[in-house]
Amino acid sequence: MRDVARWSPPPLIRNPWLRYGLYLGGAVYLALAVGTLHINWARLALGLERGWAFVSAFGHPNIVTHWREIEEGFIESLTMTVVATAAGVAISLPVGLGAARNLAPMPVYLLCRGIIAISRTFPEIIVAILFVKMFGFGPLAGVATLAFATIGFMAKLLAEDIEDIDATQMEAIRATGASPMQIINYGVQPQVMARFIGLSVYRLDINFRESAVIGIVGAGGIGATLNTSFERYEFDTAAAILLAIIGIVMATEYASSLIRGRLR
Amino acid sequence: MLTIAGLTKRYAGKHAANSDLALDNVDLVVPKGQLMALIGPSGAGKSTLIRCVNRLVEPSAGRVVLDGSEVTGIGGGALRRARRRMGMIFQEYALVERLTVMENVLSGRLGYVGFWASWARRFPAADIAEAFRLLDRVGLLGLADKRADELSGGQRQRVGICRALIQNPGLLLVDEPTASLDPKTSRQIMRLLVELCAERDLAAIVNIHDVALAQMFVPRIVGLRAGRVVFDGAPDALTPDMLTTIYGEEDWSATIRPVDDDSGDDDA
Amino acid sequence: MPITENKLWRRHTPAGSLIRWVGWLLAVALLVQCWDILNENTIWDFVYDAPAQAADLIGRMFPPRWSVLPSLWSPLWDTINMATLGTLLGVLLGTPVAFLAARNTTPSAAFIRPLALTVIVSSRSINALIWALLLVTVLGPGVLAGIVAIGLRSIGFVGKLLYEAIEEVDNKQVEAIEATGATGPQRLIYAIVPQIMPAFAGIVVYRWDINIRESAVLGLVGAGGIGLQLNASVSRLAWPEVTVIFAAILVTVFISEWVSAQVRQRII
Numbered sequence: 001m002r003d004v005a006r007w008s009p010p011p012l013i014r015n016p017w018l019r020y021g022l023y024l025g026g027a028v029y030l031a032l033a034v035g036t037l038h039i040n041w042a043r044l045a046l047g048l049e050r051g052w053a054f055v056s057a058f059g060h061p062n063i064v065t066h067w068r069e070i071e072e073g074f075i076e077s078l079t080m081t082v083v084a085t086a087a088g089v090a091i092s093l094p095v096g097l098g099a100a101r102n103l104a105p106m107p108v109y110l111l112c113r114g115i116i117a118i119s120r121t122f123p124e125i126i127v128a129i130l131f132v133k134m135f136g137f138g139p140l141a142g143v144a145t146l147a148f149a150t151i152g153f154m155a156k157l158l159a160e161d162i163e164d165i166d167a168t169q170m171e172a173i174r175a176t177g178a179s180p181m182q183i184i185n186y187g188v189q190p191q192v193m194a195r196f197i198g199l200s201v202y203r204l205d206i207n208f209r210e211s212a213v214i215g216i217v218g219a220g221g222i223g224a225t226l227n228t229s230f231e232r233y234e235f236d237t238a239a240a241i242l243l244a245i246i247g248i249v250m251a252t253e254y255a256s257s258l259i260r261g262r263l264r
Numbered sequence: 265m266l267t268i269a270g271l272t273k274r275y276a277g278k279h280a281a282n283s284d285l286a287l288d289n290v291d292l293v294v295p296k297g298q299l300m301a302l303i304g305p306s307g308a309g310k311s312t313l314i315r316c317v318n319r320l321v322e323p324s325a326g327r328v329v330l331d332g333s334e335v336t337g338i339g340g341g342a343l344r345r346a347r348r349r350m351g352m353i354f355q356e357y358a359l360v361e362r363l364t365v366m367e368n369v370l371s372g373r374l375g376y377v378g379f380w381a382s383w384a385r386r387f388p389a390a391d392i393a394e395a396f397r398l399l400d401r402v403g404l405l406g407l408a409d410k411r412a413d414e415l416s417g418g419q420r421q422r423v424g425i426c427r428a429l430i431q432n433p434g435l436l437l438v439d440e441p442t443a444s445l446d447p448k449t450s451r452q453i454m455r456l457l458v459e460l461c462a463e464r465d466l467a468a469i470v471n472i473h474d475v476a477l478a479q480m481f482v483p484r485i486v487g488l489r490a491g492r493v494v495f496d497g498a499p500d501a502l503t504p505d506m507l508t509t510i511y512g513e514e515d516w517s518a519t520i521r522p523v524d525d526d527s528g529d530d531d532a
Numbered sequence: 533m534p535i536t537e538n539k540l541w542r543r544h545t546p547a548g549s550l551i552r553w554v555g556w557l558l559a560v561a562l563l564v565q566c567w568d569i570l571n572e573n574t575i576w577d578f579v580y581d582a583p584a585q586a587a588d589l590i591g592r593m594f595p596p597r598w599s600v601l602p603s604l605w606s607p608l609w610d611t612i613n614m615a616t617l618g619t620l621l622g623v624l625l626g627t628p629v630a631f632l633a634a635r636n637t638t639p640s641a642a643f644i645r646p647l648a649l650t651v652i653v654s655s656r657s658i659n660a661l662i663w664a665l666l667l668v669t670v671l672g673p674g675v676l677a678g679i680v681a682i683g684l685r686s687i688g689f690v691g692k693l694l695y696e697a698i699e700e701v702d703n704k705q706v707e708a709i710e711a712t713g714a715t716g717p718q719r720l721i722y723a724i725v726p727q728i729m730p731a732f733a734g735i736v737v738y739r740w741d742i743n744i745r746e747s748a749v750l751g752l753v754g755a756g757g758i759g760l761q762l763n764a765s766v767s768r769l770a771w772p773e774v775t776v777i778f779a780a781i782l783v784t785v786f787i788s789e790w791v792s793a794q795v796r797q798r799i800i
């Protein structure tokens with residue numbers, strides 16, 4: 001019989017050396033990381049005042065003073081979002097089909113997986129820098145950036161969905177003597193279509209959010225306007241833009257949840 | 265021990281518009297130490313009845329009185345103290361799967377210990393000793409530090425029984441204890457329940473699908489149909505006619521007191 | 533039913549077909565309209581020039597100037613710290629928000645839940661770069677602004693995924709703990725927390741992985757880390773240095789992705 005009066009739950013990591021080693025490592029890292037922060041307290045005190053000015057600006061957002069720029073920025077952002085999503089989704093279709101191991105031959109598979117890897121690795125803003133250098137300032141660079149990111153995102157998820165489909169359905173269609181395109185049309189498409197449309201709507205949502213950012217490096221959209229308003233300390237204008245972004249994101253999120261709900 | 269008077273539960277669901285009366289004016293008295301089986305078709309209100317007793321489901325009307333004190337109408341700390349006196353055992357065990365066996369058993373003491381003590385898993389030594397004793401009684405002492413999701417169905421239900429018993433209850437509410445188990449384990453679990461109730465002089469309400477199993481182990485059977493009590497008596501009084509009243513038309517001759525074979529009955 | 537001759541089969545009803553056609557028409561019209569706006573704001577001469585520009589860019593980027601690599605260690609260390617401390621901050625703030633937002637744990641579904649959901653949406657709508665832009669203005673340039681930016685952005689991510697996990701817990705386990713007479717906070721730590729732990733760990737590591745990517749570019753707006761170096765090199769048109777910085781970011785991103793995938797695989 002064991003000692004009945006004492007019991008404590010078994011620890012998550014049973015090896016005590018490893019356990020205390022991890023605690024110690026974590027503590028040392030935290031100390032080092034916080035130690036290299038170099039906080040400038042005087043600057044911080046000044047900042048709190050500005051921070052408060054910004055927070056209070058949400059109480060009186062000002063959309064009037066720079067209405068022209070804001071309007072243009074938002075139209076440009078929305079335009080970029082729509083065009084980039086359409087183009088990205090269209091291109092991601094063949095790439096996604098090619099990156100599905102159960103459909104594509106090896107060379108095509110590797111090529112398409114390569115495209116996906118490249119597109120997913122770079123942060124949007126870095127891609128935007130390169131495209132601005134290539135296409136010049138303006139929304140086209142933004143469209144190219146967003147479309148580029150959309151390809152990797154959509155193609156990867158599409159390929160994964162296709163790899164997960166019920167193979168017997170595809171086999172049944174193949175058994176009827178269908179051509180490869182017909183197999184995709186009848187055996188694959190019905191199984192992945194609803195989710196693909198849902199993901200496209202979700203990506204539309206992401207692209208809008210990203211379009212607000214890449215303007216900072218000159219790729220068009222509301223980001224440039226926002227950047228300017230921060231640089232001029234026009235917090236009331238910035239607050240108005242941020243509130244508008246949040247509002248639009250909420251609206252698209254609601255719409256996309258409706259659409260995805262109906263597709264199920 | 266337990267008195268139920270005029271208990272009614274009406275679900276305010278939009279979907280079940282026609283059959284939203286789950287319990288219809290139920291009166292029951294369960295004396296101390298009595299084992300009572302509650303039978304009836306799915307949807308007859310068996311589950312709702314025992315959940316109304318410990319107020320996991322809020323009754324619409326009627327009273328529940330435990331040991332002379334009202335359970336209906338109380339809230340907060342008083343309700344929690346009332347719940348401590350009633351141990352509940354669930355159909356699919358309802359163990360917290362990612363906690364260890366010991367933690368699951370000790371969770372039966374949550375009504376007695378404070379928040380921080382329970383957070384730090386610092387239970388009184390007496391509770392821990394009792395937990396080990398119970399685990400030993402049901403034959404799971406060696407599994408105390410296993411995680412609950414590593415156990416088999418029968419083992420999990422034993423842990424569930426320990427969790428209910430460590431509350432030191434006067435009454436057990438048992439919801440389909442054997443519905444997820446194979447026939448042999450079902451019998452073992454029922455036998456264990458009966459023995460434990462006798463050892464501790466516990467009253468129990470046992471919801472059960474399996475009429476034969478109920479007849480085999482339980483001295484008093486209550487039949488529920490569409491939220492009303494339609495039968496209350498000894499197992500012998502449960503005639504084919506009576507079963508037809510409870511469950512509807514079917515050939516019942518094979519169900520009444522079958523010889524001690526391990527036929528799977530209706531629950532697959 | 534007799535089979536009539538010439539029975540028509542259509543994939544969609546006539547009304548359905550019409551809706552589809554109108555839908556496609558609207559979509560194409562919207563696209564054309566958008567293209568028009570785009571066309572107005574684009575200087576096509578630059579675009580025709582793009583292949584030459586790209587070739588020129590690549591020509592300038594190679595060979596990479598590897599000699600800058602030693603000067604990148606310190607900003608890389610800052611980048612990782614920003615991601616880690618920012619994740620920590622986001623998790624500390626996002627976890628309570630998640631519990632306030634989940635239907636089954638919120639103290640008030642009418643008042644606090646919408647508030648928590650608004651916090652989550654606001655944090656999610658605004659990219660870490662915009663948060664950084666704002667915080668650099670407020671707190672001054674440096675790592676601190678980056679940490680807070682990453683933290684603020686992570687609140688929404690952690691909050692959303694975690695509150696969805698909380699709403700998906702197995703309610704039977706919660707009920708079982710409730711039946712023992714446990715208080716609300718005890719129910720939280722015994723029934724809900726154990727169930728969401730794997731999801732929680734997965735979310736944290738996943739977000740940390742994303743935050744490494746994000747913190748690598750926050751320097752573009754002055755928030756410290758390797759992005760500062762990138763910004764400096766790009767504005768000096770020092771493309772051979774940019775190549776090295778890209779390579780450093782890529783390697784870091786790959787390592788963090790590998791770590792996060794390993795950890796998530798172990799948890800599941």
